[in-house]
Structure formats: structure tokens, C-alpha cells
Amino acid sequence: MSHFLDRVETALRDPDLKTALGRATERLGSRRSVSLDSLPDSDAVRDMARRAKLGLLRDLAGNLETFEKNLIKNGVQVHWAEDGAAANRIMVDIAKSRGCKRAVKSKSMATEETHLNHDLLEAGLEVLETDLGEYIVQLAETTPSHIILPIIHMTKESIGKVMHEKIKVPYTSDPEKLAKIARAKLREAFLSADLGITGANFGVVDSGALVLVSNEGNARLVTTLPRVHVAVMGIEKLVPSLSDLDLMIKILARSATGQKITTYTSLVTGPRREGEADGCQEMHVILLDNGRSRILGGPLAEILGCIRCGACLNACPVYKNVGGHAYGDTYPGPIGSIVTPGLRGIKAWKELPDASSLCGACRDVCPVRLDIPRMLLELRKQAVDEASIPWALRIGLWGFGVAASRPWLYRAGAGLFRWASGLMAKSGWIRKLPGLAAGWTRSRDLKAPAPKSFQELWRQRPVRPAPAGKEAAPVR
């Protein structure tokens, strides 16, 4: 896999990507604000949702046991998967033992995480994504670049091109025509599939219900038309009860797309029962750990309260510039910068926590108020403690520490830097820094420092003569 900084550079050189991301994240951000403002007591709802999610995590094992019992009571077969490979193996076994040949899938980040499609294809099954964005991603042989909007990085022209090349339809960039073509293809697949695969937005502990939210209705078709339905659900996706679910539903769509509610909210409570008109004949749930229990109980445990709304991506100045593929794994943006090192270990992902300005916009928009900047700082600390940090950086940070704790040295260093940068600046900007600092100016200019420091200006401010018996005061 390419290096993080190479992926960032590739993204920064793509002007279309920046335009597409800028427009979409701006639109989503303002819709979110309007929609949350229209929710009475939205702050209280967010607080209650946070309490419900984080409270449940305190006894995740107990809640999972109750959830499993209720699933079984509903006629669902439950499987536990320690990692992604185990989850995929269970899925392939179910498919093969039931003679399934064709699978349709609704959008699922958990199965993206396990690379399920790859293993199903290897096992000889046909797999088709049925969420429109995921369908395009599958045709384009790429990966989603946003957890809610998988093709946020693509233009309608590039989508038209992909459909023209991959399914041999006449080229068009008309979104309605493109959707119509996809709908016809997907309808055929729904009717011929014998295996339906979904993720789960939530699992309701006290009723054993799986909750799927979508805007296209495909999740409903995936869970009802094929004879076998298998859901892959991360073990952290639980909510205690239906009243807690109500809180989550209120904030999820508002934070994700600015809608008051998604078009379809499906509660799946088991396979078809006698006398029911629709539903699958057999239902399975695979409960996926894949590193989550390692996070639980540690300083990053709060991240397991994430409801995957994507609002932190839309608010993040780094994501808005580089898009999802630069993060190099399933989950992009601020949430990905925590989840990926959390699940996969900091050593191989030590750059991700640095992909943040720590401005706090992610924490402000998070519907369950996760303290993302705190967790990013924790991961930066882990990166320094555990991963191999370049010696140049270590020496630089040590040097800064020494200077910052000795005011005279800091002032002398800052003065030297101002003098040297003054020699390099043209029209107030430095285009190229030398040596180790060259990386800074590779993709942007550096504003030349002001001729005088704040401390110098402060010392030089005019002082008003003091009235008799009083101290002199600076002029404001």
C-alpha cells in the first residue's frame, strides 16, 4: 500500500476532488445545522443519546448476551466472529451449505472492513452491491470515500463514464437517467438472488431487533426477497431499548444528511413466521469483534459510541481537502483516524492521528459528543511511545521543548527565524524552505512572520502618563 503522505499529495493535486468535496460537505454541513435546529431540545437529545450509548458499553458483554438470547428467541441464528477473516468464513459457509449462488448486499461498512466481497467472489459467488453509491463503487473497482456518501468524490460525468464502460450502456451524465439504468439492473438482481447481506445500524438489546436505515429502500428488498438473510454487525452497534433507538434515529439522519428521518427505517425481527406475507426463510447475524474488544476499557473506548453519521467528516478541514481515499482504510476522516489505529494498531497507522488540525469542529458536530480531539492526542502519544518516530522529528520536538521552557532561548530562536525567513520571503510569502523544513512548502506557501513579535509589540505599546499616586496604564 502507498504511503499516507503520497496519498495525500495525490489527492491535493486533484482539483476536481477538492471541488466535489467542498460543494458536498458544505451542503451537508448547512443542512445538518438547519435540521438539528428544528429538533426541540436537540442538546438534551444529544446528551441522552450519548448517555445511552456510553452507558451500554460499560457492560457490553452482558448486553451482547441479552441481545443474543433475544435474537435466538426471534428465530435468528447467531455467530461470533473474532476477526474479519472469521466473519467472511462464516458467511461463505452459510452460503455454500444453503446452496446460495447469487448475493445482493445493502450498504455495510462492517463488510467493507472485512473485505467480504473479495472472499465471496473467491468462493465462486456472484455479489452485487445495491446501494446506488456502492453499486458505482463496485463498478469502478474502487472503495467508498465517505461512510454515508460512498461516491462523494465523483462527478456525474465520471459516474456516466464508469457505467458506460462497465455495463455497456450509452454514455449519459444525466443523474435521473443514470439512476434509472441502475434501478433496472438492480431489480433483476433482487429477483434472482438467494442470499441477502446487510450490516446493521443498530441492534436493540431488549427486543433482539436489527435496525437498518436507508434512503433507497434497497435494504428492505435485500432482507425480504432472497431466501437467506445474513447481517454482519459490529459488537458495539447496540442500543439498550426501543426508546433509546428513538433518540438515535432523531439525531442520525439529521447529522448525516440533514433529513429529519431517513426514508426507510426497517426493524428486522427474524425470518418470516407462519402466516406472514414476506421475509426471508432463514436469518443469521454475525457479531463482529475484529479489534473492538481491545479498544473497550482503554482510552479510546468512547469511539465505540460512534453511530457512523459522517458529520465529523463533513466538518473536518483535512477531510474536505484530501477526501476519504487518502486515509487508506475503510473509515476515513476524524473517525477513521481513531478507529483504524484502534482496530489495527498504531504502528502501521501512526500518521492518521496527525491528519487533524485539532480545531475541534468534529467534536462540535458529533451527535453523541465524542471527544475526538482528545482521542487523537492520545493516539499521537501512543505513536511516540510505541511506533518508530523519525529521529529528525524526535530531535526537533526535543529542541522545541528545551526552547519553549527557556524564554530567553525561545526569544533568540524566534528572532533568528524571523531574520532568516525575512531573507527568503518575497511579497510576504516564503515559497521554498530549505532542508528538513522543505516538506512544509512542497504543497503550500508559508506566510512570512511579522517583522515584530507579539511580545515586542506588547513591550513597545504607548503608556499613558499616570495621574499622581497611580500606576501608568497602557493606551488601549
Ligand code: SF4
Ligand atoms: S464520531 Fe460522531 S460525528 Fe463522527 S461519524 Fe461517529 S457519531 Fe458521527
